[in-house]
Amino acid sequence: MSATGIGAAVRRKEDFRFVTGSGQYTDDVVRPGETRAVFVRSPHAHAKIKSIDVGAARKMPGVVDVLTGAQLATDKIGNLICGWMIHSKDGSPMKMAPHPALAAAKVNCVGDAVAVVIAETYEQGRDAAEKVKVDYDVLTAVVDPAKAQAPGAPQIHADIANNTIYQWHLGDAKATAAAFAAAAHVTKLDIVNNRLVPNAMEPRAALAEYDVGTDNLTLWNTSQNPHVARLVIAAFVGMAPEHKLRVIAPDVGGGFGSKIFIYPEEVVCLWAARKVRRPVKWTCDRSEAFLTDCHGRDHVTHAELALDAQGKILALRAKTIANLGAYMSTFSSSVPTYLYATLLSGQYDIPSIYCEVDAVYTNTAPVDAYRGAGRPEATFVVERLVEVAARQMKIEPADLRKRNFIKTFPHQTPVIMAYDAGDYHASLKKALEIADVKGFAKRKRDAVRHGKLRGLGFSTYIEACGIAPSQAVGSLGAGVGLWESAEVRVNPTGSVEVLTGCHAHGQGHETTFAQLVSERLGIPFENISIVHGDTDKVQFGMGTYGSRSAAVGMSAIVKALDKVEAKAKKVAAHLLEAAEGDIEFKDGKFTVAGTDKQAAWGDVALNAYIAHKFTGQELEPGLKETSFYDPTNFTFPAGCHICEVEVDIDTGKTDIVNWTAVDDFGTIINPMIVEGQVHGGIAQGIGQALLEGAVYDKSGQLVTGSMMDYTMPRAHDLPSFHVGMTETKSPSNPLGVKGCGEAGAIAAPAAVINAITDAIGTEDLAMPATANAVWSALKRATPRQAA
Amino acid sequence: MAMVMTGEVQLPASREVVYAKLNDAEVLKACIPGCEELNKISDTELQAAAVVKIGPVKARFKGKVNLTDLNPPNGYRISGEGEGGVAGFAKGGATVALTEKDGGTLLTYNVEAQIGGKLAQLGQRLVNGAAKKIADDFFKNFAAAVAAG
Numbered sequence: 001m002s003a004t005g006i007g008a009a010v011r012r013k014e015d016f017r018f019v020t021g022s023g024q025y026t027d028d029v030v031r032p033g034e035t036r037a038v039f040v041r042s043p044h045a046h047a048k049i050k051s052i053d054v055g056a057a058r059k060m061p062g063v064v065d066v067l068t069g070a071q072l073a074t075d076k077i078g079n080l081i082c083g084w085m086i087h088s089k090d091g092s093p094m095k096m097a098p099h100p101a102l103a104a105a106k107v108n109c110v111g112d113a114v115a116v117v118i119a120e121t122y123e124q125g126r127d128a129a130e131k132v133k134v135d136y137d138v139l140t141a142v143v144d145p146a147k148a149q150a151p152g153a154p155q156i157h158a159d160i161a162n163n164t165i166y167q168w169h170l171g172d173a174k175a176t177a178a179a180f181a182a183a184a185h186v187t188k189l190d191i192v193n194n195r196l197v198p199n200a201m202e203p204r205a206a207l208a209e210y211d212v213g214t215d216n217l218t219l220w221n222t223s224q225n226p227h228v229a230r231l232v233i234a235a236f237v238g239m240a241p242e243h244k245l246r247v248i249a250p251d252v253g254g255g256f257g258s259k260i261f262i263y264p265e266e267v268v269c270l271w272a273a274r275k276v277r278r279p280v281k282w283t284c285d286r287s288e289a290f291l292t293d294c295h296g297r298d299h300v301t302h303a304e305l306a307l308d309a310q311g312k313i314l315a316l317r318a319k320t321i322a323n324l325g326a327y328m329s330t331f332s333s334s335v336p337t338y339l340y341a342t343l344l345s346g347q348y349d350i351p352s353i354y355c356e357v358d359a360v361y362t363n364t365a366p367v368d369a370y371r372g373a374g375r376p377e378a379t380f381v382v383e384r385l386v387e388v389a390a391r392q393m394k395i396e397p398a399d400l401r402k403r404n405f406i407k408t409f410p411h412q413t414p415v416i417m418a419y420d421a422g423d424y425h426a427s428l429k430k431a432l433e434i435a436d437v438k439g440f441a442k443r444k445r446d447a448v449r450h451g452k453l454r455g456l457g458f459s460t461y462i463e464a465c466g467i468a469p470s471q472a473v474g475s476l477g478a479g480v481g482l483w484e485s486a487e488v489r490v491n492p493t494g495s496v497e498v499l500t501g502c503h504a505h506g507q508g509h510e511t512t513f514a515q516l517v518s519e520r521l522g523i524p525f526e527n528i529s530i531v532h533g534d535t536d537k538v539q540f541g542m543g544t545y546g547s548r549s550a551a552v553g554m555s556a557i558v559k560a561l562d563k564v565e566a567k568a569k570k571v572a573a574h575l576l577e578a579a580e581g582d583i584e585f586k587d588g589k590f591t592v593a594g595t596d597k598q599a600a601w602g603d604v605a606l607n608a609y610i611a612h613k614f615t616g617q618e619l620e621p622g623l624k625e626t627s628f629y630d631p632t633n634f635t636f637p638a639g640c641h642i643c644e645v646e647v648d649i650d651t652g653k654t655d656i657v658n659w660t661a662v663d664d665f666g667t668i669i670n671p672m673i674v675e676g677q678v679h680g681g682i683a684q685g686i687g688q689a690l691l692e693g694a695v696y697d698k699s700g701q702l703v704t705g706s707m708m709d710y711t712m713p714r715a716h717d718l719p720s721f722h723v724g725m726t727e728t729k730s731p732s733n734p735l736g737v738k739g740c741g742e743a744g745a746i747a748a749p750a751a752v753i754n755a756i757t758d759a760i761g762t763e764d765l766a767m768p769a770t771a772n773a774v775w776s777a778l779k780r781a782t783p784r785q786a787a
Numbered sequence: 788m789a790m791v792m793t794g795e796v797q798l799p800a801s802r803e804v805v806y807a808k809l810n811d812a813e814v815l816k817a818c819i820p821g822c823e824e825l826n827k828i829s830d831t832e833l834q835a836a837a838v839v840k841i842g843p844v845k846a847r848f849k850g851k852v853n854l855t856d857l858n859p860p861n862g863y864r865i866s867g868e869g870e871g872g873v874a875g876f877a878k879g880g881a882t883v884a885l886t887e888k889d890g891g892t893l894l895t896y897n898v899e900a901q902i903g904g905k906l907a908q909l910g911q912r913l914v915n916g917a918a919k920k921i922a923d924d925f926f927k928n929f930a931a932a933v934a935a936g
Contacts, residue, residue: 110907698789703911
């Protein structure tokens with residue numbers, strides 16, 4: 001292993017600019033004559049718009065224009081769309097309500113934008129926005145997904161009865177029912193997967209510029225996938241033809257899924273920039289972000305597990321209501337279906353699974369993918385069921401898992417997925433050792449002496465990353481392909497630029513992708529640049545989400561490098577006057593087999609461009625290759641997390657005293673970055689389990705609308721994590737990588753709740769398990785705790 | 788978000804006097820903290836503007852106030868709704884009952900209110916405390932006005 005190659009803990013290239021404040025984020029981009037957009041948002045969750053009076057606002061100082069939804073419709077700007085078609089059980093397509101970028105007739109959640117002020121300065125825009133008078137006819141709101149379908153519930157969108165978007169199912173209902181009928185033991189759980197607000201450090205932003213001379217539009221935005229944004233804004237919103245629209249996503253400060261989607265504000269900025277003939281910038285403030293970033297999770301589920309007398313799982317069934325909020329966001333439909341129910345087999349050999357999912361509209365912010373997207377929800381269902389079943393059947397939780405682990409691969413689950421590789425025993429065994437589970441009984445006894453209840457919780461999770469291949473996802477309703485592109489440009493001096501369709505917003509691609517190139521070409525790490533996030537530079541790409549960049553994006557680079565090497569060998573053959581078949585390439589040197597003739601990488605690169613040693617008929621000059629890579633399968637990272645907690649009997653306060661994470665991510669490119677991803681994921685998972693929860697009151701007001709009321713995890717909430725790795729290579733891509741970005745957030749919530757419920761001796765506990773919630777659960781379970 | 792508040796205050800005057808003061812726009816204007824305007828449109832309808840500060844949100848609310856269930860001198864219901872621009876909205880009402888007690892009048896009130904928009908998003912944790920303070924200040928002022936005759 002070289003110091004900068006695959007497997008090396010190379011420090012992140014990008015961190016110098018980030019830690020010195022020299023990153024270039026969307027809000028840092030300043031264009032001549034730039035104006036500021038300030039949105040007027042609905043304070044009501046559900047209301048008809050009777051009238052909008054912009055007269056007074058127009059007269060305010062510095063106001064360039066005030067635009068409304070009616071004008072948007074007049075200009076024929078199309079609606080935002082959801083790009084994944086889901087069909088209901090009865091074969092009918094999902095019911096997607098119109099989502100205009102500015103509401104004209106009706107608002108459906110607090111924060112719905114009804115008008116936009118374009119002003120010289122942000123302050124002038126805010127002052128003018130206060131003067132926009134909107135007359136609302138307030139309607140009754142519904143916010144609880146479990147109540148959205150009830151007879152008499154307020155109907156949010158015309159023609160969509162019972163607020164029901166689809167009633168979908170997966171699996172074999174009959175076989176599952178038969179397995180349950182024959183079961184020796186059935187475990188039942190009612191689960192609420194709490195709603196989360198993403199809160200990336202950098203809020204969303206958009207800057208749009210229109211060039212009158214060329215009729216070109218440029219959008220700088222905080223996108224995780226600029227090409228998809230361009231495609232949707234061009235082809236569906238109809239803003240401009242694709243070749244007349246350039247989307248640049250420069251440095252982006254965190255996404256966690258929330259920046260995948262195409263949002264109203266960027267559409268409005270583009271439209272306004274063309275109308276006022278000046279650049280228009282919008283930067284979201286934190287209060288707006290709470291209301292308008294797509295939220296995550298929000299499932300209500302009843303789940304059951306059937307087992308035989310020996311603890312062998314026979315079947316699993318679940319009925320979930322998924323809250324998609326007021327509008328269907330870009331990929332919202334896929335999250336509670338193909339990213340959720342397909343993972344309900346967990347790491348276990350389960351003969352029969354049946355899952356029903358109803359997706360509903362409510363008067364809340366749209367819900368879409370958030371770190372893990374469907375897989376944390378699935379893992380929570382499976383791992384809570386297994387843990388509770390073990391307790392009820394008086395089998396050690398680790399032992400029950402072992403009895404049911406999948407042992408041979410490939411393994412076809414009853415819910416679409418074909419797991420390609422894994423070793424679940426290995427990760428469990430290693431985690432049991434690191435967590436010193438043998439010593440737990442003593443630690444538990446010791447804890448009681450100082451008024452604490454100790455608990456241990458497992459989560460042996462699995463996830464599916466690098467969603468692919470395109471043909472498969474297409475058959476499941478995806479509106480796009482999920483391949484990735486790479487272009488490797490070798491300069492005449494031998495330095496290399498890699499253009500990737502992935503997008504980095506914290507993942508460290510500039511480092512890990514360069515490690516791959518450095519390893520492969522044997523050239524210094526410093527001589528490699530990674531270019532991403534600009535539709536004028538990168539031809540097309542699918543962006544970064546779903547832990548896909550290593551498995552799909554780097555694989556595309558490998559394929560392009562294969563082509564570069566093949567071409568370079570041809571050049572070297574001419575340069576060294578040898579047969580192409582005799583050229584060998586290793587450690588950045590071309591040699592001729594059986595001779596001492598050699599040429600350095602830089603010599604070959606230069607000769608490819610000066611083309612003095614071959615004719616144009618023999619070989620095309622230049623050294624640049626492109627690849628579009630479509631994998632053969634998803635990848636299946638898996639592992640075992642063990643959480644140990646201490647609960648204060650008097651206050652219900654939970655302290656996580658020990659955390660063990662053993663993950664199998666396949667080949668590791670940079671262990672330091674992987675460990676960082678694991679830490680971040682666990683932090684977010686612990687946040688969901690202990691602290692975070694978006695709460696709307698009955699009238700649809702978001703009462704956890706700021707950092708005062710929505711509790712993000714902080715350093716003191718988290719222990720020092722013990723991270724270990726096991727490795728089975730993914731056979732589905734050339735590097736054997738699996739993806740590590742979401743694992744922690746997927747594994748952690750179940751581990752935490754399993755640990756707390758173990759400590760307090762009752763399963764009656766919902767997330768977030770705040771001190772109050774745990775204390776209340778302890779009180780409800782008093783008889784058992786009285787001793 | 789919804790909020791409820793109840794309370795009572797002993798006033799040194801007859802029910803008739805208290806009831807009359809409760810219907811006097813000038814008295815109410817002087818007593819309501821932050822009230823800038825309170826104009827009678829009719830006997831039961833008033834136009835109001837008041838500046839309210841709750842935590843980080845400060846806004847000028849404009850709206851209509853209605854007096855209903857008039858039952859002199861036993862009480863009435865006062866309700867209204869106001870728009871505070873980007874700060875959001877507030878609406879609600881109070882049932883006010885007057886009973887004779889200790890030679891004076893015992894005023895009891897039941898308030899229910901709903902707020903929305905930025906007020907609810909940022910100020911909700913502070914709303915109950917702020918509302919209690921506004922009510923306390925109002926009745927302190929009102930008791931003084933009643934005592935002054």
